[in-house]
Amino acid sequence: MSLNVSNLTVHHGAICAINQVSLAVPTGKLAAIIGSNGAGKTTLLRTLSGLNHPTHGEISWEGQSILGIKAEMLVRRGISHVSEGKSVVPELSVRENLELGAIWRRNNKESKESIDRVVTIFPRLGERIEQRADTLSGGERQMLAIGRAIMSKPKLLLLDEPSLGLAPLVVEQIFQTIRDLASSMNLTVLLVEQNAMGALKIADLGIVLNLGKVVAVNHAQALIDDPAVRAAYLGY
Numbered sequence: 171m172s173l174n175v176s177n178l179t180v181h182h183g184a185i186c187a188i189n190q191v192s193l194a195v196p197t198g199k200l201a202a203i204i205g206s207n208g209a210g211k212t213t214l215l216r217t218l219s220g221l222n223h224p225t226h227g228e229i230s231w232e233g234q235s236i237l238g239i240k241a242e243m244l245v246r247r248g249i250s251h252v253s254e255g256k257s258v259v260p261e262l263s264v265r266e267n268l269e270l271g272a273i274w275r276r277n278n279k280e281s282k283e284s285i286d287r288v289v290t291i292f293p294r295l296g297e298r299i300e301q302r303a304d305t306l307s308g309g310e311r312q313m314l315a316i317g318r319a320i321m322s323k324p325k326l327l328l329l330d331e332p333s334l335g336l337a338p339l340v341v342e343q344i345f346q347t348i349r350d351l352a353s354s355m356n357l358t359v360l361l362v363e364q365n366a367m368g369a370l371k372i373a374d375l376g377i378v379l380n381l382g383k384v385v386a387v388n389h390a391q392a393l394i395d396d397p398a399v400r401a402a403y404l405g406y
């Protein structure tokens with residue numbers, strides 16, 4: 171079982187954002203997707219979660235095609251997406267934001283259990299459970315966005331630049347939490363990052379995108395050790 175993408179092509183109007191991309195991520199593995207601005211990383215994640223529609227290609231998850239399935243239905247199939255920019259509802263409390271992540275379950279007991287699980291993973295959210303989301307720090311807001319995504323008990327977690335705009339120490343904590351989450355929940359994770367080194371350090375495998383194409387796939391450590399990847403993406 172795995173996530174399989176083959177020959178995927180996605181356009182935004184005349185722009186080809188994803189060009190004949192094929193990749194596979196085995197279940198339970200954490201894949202870092204790195205690449206510079208405009209490489210197509212966000213488009214790839216949005217296509218996997220049903221928000222963008224491909225021109226060509228195939229996507230399968232757990233052996234079944236998920237092409238053409240609506241985003242809401244994909245959540246029920248275990249696919250959860252945390253979009254760029256710490257998407258939480260500022261006026262709602264931490265608890266209310268988390269509840270939104272499990273709203274389609276309509277089951278208070280399950281929702282409560284899920285909140286307990288999130289609070290165990292992120293004790294800082296537990297301490298601020300009745301606080302409005304707009305009073306949280308950047309790092310706490312990112313934890314809330316991830317917490318909301320795992321309320322639906324996903325099997326595939328798509329994370330778009332979770333480290334964006336966070337202080338270095340907080341970035342380290344977020345990366346460590348993502349690693350722990352993936353291992354403890356046996357999650358398959360696609361972690362999109364401009365912070366290539368941080369992402370590769372916690373990843374099992376790395377995928378490098380450039381101008382909509384996959385230009386390298388390897389074990390994360392092998393990419394860190396690859397002189398071409400180092401020069402282009404790791405800055406040394």
Ligand SMILES: Nc1ncnc2c1ncn2[C@@H]1O[C@H](COP(=O)(O)OP(=O)(O)O)[C@@H](O)[C@H]1O
Pocket residue numbers: 182183185186187205206207208209210211212213214
């Ligand atoms: N809604 C859109 N309309 C037109 N072009 C877009 C849109 N979204 C993204 N693009 C273009 O698609 C390409 C890939 O963008 P994106 O997937 O956001 O890359 P990344 O996340 O790697 O920075 C870029 O050239 C970008 O300008």
Ligand SMILES: [Mg+2]
Pocket residue numbers: 211212213254
């Ligand atoms: Mg992006």
